[in-house]
Amino acid sequence: MSNPKYLLFPGCVIPYRLSSYEISARKVLAKLGVEIVEMPEYNCCGYPMDVINHDLMLTLAARNLCIAEKVGLPIMALCNGCFCSLNETNKILKEDKKLREKINGYLKEVGMEFKGTTEVKHLVYVLSEDVGFEKIKNSVIRPLAGVRVAQHSGCHVLRPRKYVGRDDPENPTTLKELVRLTGAECLDYMDESACCGNPIIGVNEDVPFQMAKEKLEHVRAVGAQALITVCPFCHIMFDLNQPRIERAFNEKFNLPVLHYPQLLGLAMGFSPDELALNELRVKPTELLNLIKF
Amino acid sequence: MSETRSEAREYAPPVIKAEELDPKFKYKISKMPGAEKIMACFQCGTCTADCPIARFSEFYRPRRIARMVQLGLKDRLLSDKALWLCSACFTCVDHCPQDVEIAGIVRVLRNMAVAEKNVLPLVYKELATNLMKSGFVYEIPETRLQKRVEQGLPPLPKPNVSQVVKIFEVTGSARLLEKVQTVAKVESR
Structure with missing residues (x-):
């Protein structure tokens, strides 16, 4: 079987402030033989614009899909938000002919047409489905024995089930399996698939801080030495904002939050x-x- | 818990007047992609029980939003600050026994509030402005782009900004953004 080959969609927030995720992802993907092609002229996935105008979100996402169709490669997203809008738009426009005609009307103005010939995957599913657990396991040369971590998959790598349709949103196991391949123990904790709260932080800070604090408490309660994420927004919520959460609630967590490819990379x-x-x-x-x- | 309930009651406007109701509203909503199933909601409350935002907000209640749509309380809904608190985690969508996509309905209402009431939280206007300027929702400084390369990453592909702007124009979004009044923050209690 030939090596998997993907157009990498880094999105906006990763190049803006979380290069660590992209750096570690590229390192482990190269080692696993996944070929990465840079995505020419890509724009924001459209996700944050869904609030303003659904057609705008669909058209921005579809423009990226058209680029992938033209290159003739599937898209790999590192961010849950990008995966959500690109995957959902791809599936909706493939199914709904009327909506596709409408969006293609907009795309015509930029000389593009959505044909429905590409696929979108999140890093997690490229690893679990294309590379496979066996190959990842064989790539581990320093098993992280004695390390106890917890994972947070994040919402859009699981939900809505109707469009993602891979892992079980009520009891997600893909990222857990991936963590265990490194030799680390992956601990269960309360409300694993609960949202991090980040999507509304620009509108209201109280609710997201309480959501993230509760998550950090649940992870601490089982004795995890680190939390593992696969989304830049979840990561920002738990890592970058952790000191702010600690100050707001007069708590001390001191819980490192690693991008999954960082954990795998160490192993x-x-x-x-x-x-x-x-x-x-x-x-x-x-x-x-x-x-x- | 009882405290939360009494506060939620205080937030509820006292009486619904018949002239406030727009009986056609639910039909209009049900024609929008993602909101088709609104009439199937039988108010079981699973969405609210499982909503992570409702856990920590004293008035954000997805079931309430669904009922207000069914009753046709259009004006109240479109000026309701609760609309901006959904985090789009899609737990309600997955859990609804009637396949009502509550998060989709909230999105339809947000789009309507922008188009008809000209309201939008400031953060989205800023993200949209950045997007029209740079192709990304954050303006990535030149130093950051250089640092990428120093760290061994390939240069970030250059977005086609004129095509992005064109998409804002042809979808009517640029016009919407020109006339919106922004609200800085939304309280959750």
């Missing part, structure tokens, strides 16, 4: 520097001591 033998672990807000010092880095 593959990459150094913390190669995986940009120094860019994390909450330093994973104890975790690195534990695995003797």
Whole structure:
């Protein structure tokens, strides 16, 4: 079987403030033989614009899909939000002929047409479906034995079930399996598939802070040494905002939050520097001591 | 819990007047993609029980939004601050026993509030402005783009900004954004 080949969709927030995710993802994907092609002239996936105008979201997403169709490769998203809008738009426009005609009317103005010939996957599903658990397991040369972590898949890699239709949103197992392949223990905790709260933080801070605090409490309660994420927005909520949450509730969590490819990368033998672990807000010092880095 | 309930009652406007009701509203909503099933809601409240926002907000109640649509309380709905608190986690969509996509209905109402009441939380106007300027919802500074390359990442592909602007224009979004009045923050209690 030939190696999987994808157009990488980094989105907006990753190049803006979370290069650590892209750096570590590219490292592990290269090692696993996934070929990455840069996506020419891509724009915002459209997700945040759904609030303003649904047609705008669909057309912005569809423009990206048209680029992928033209190149002739599927899209890999690193961000749950990008995966949500691109995957959903792709599926809706493939099914709904009337809506497709309407959106193609807009796309005509920029010389494009949605044909419905591409696919969209999140990094998690590229790893679990295209690369496969066996190959990932074989790539681990420094098993993270004795490390106890928890995972947070995030909403849009699971829901809505109707459009994602892969993992079980009530009891997600894909990311857990991926974590366990590194040799680390992946702990169960309360309300694993609950939202991080980040999507409304620009509108209201109280609710998202309470949501994230509760999640951090649940993760701490089972004794996890780190939380593993696969979405830049969830990561920002738990890592970058952790000091603010600690101040708001007079709590101390000191819980490192790693992008999944950083965890996998450590198990593959990459150094913390190669995986940009120094860019994390909450330093994973104890975790690195534990695995003797 | 009883405290939360009494506060929720205080928030509820006292009486619904018949002249406030727009009997055609639910039909109009049910023609929008994502909101087709609104009439199937039988008010079981699963959406509210499982909503992570409702857990921490004293008035955000998805079931209430669904009922207000069915009753045709259009004006109240479109000026209701609750509309902006949905995080689009889609738990309500997955859990609804009647396949009502509550999050889709909230999105339809948000779009309507923007188009008909000209309201929009500031953050979305800022993101849209950045998008029309740069192709991304955040304006990525030049230093950041250089740092990428220093860190061994390939240069970020250059977006086609004129095509993005064209999409804002042809979908009518640019015009909508010109006339919106922004609200800075929305309270949750």
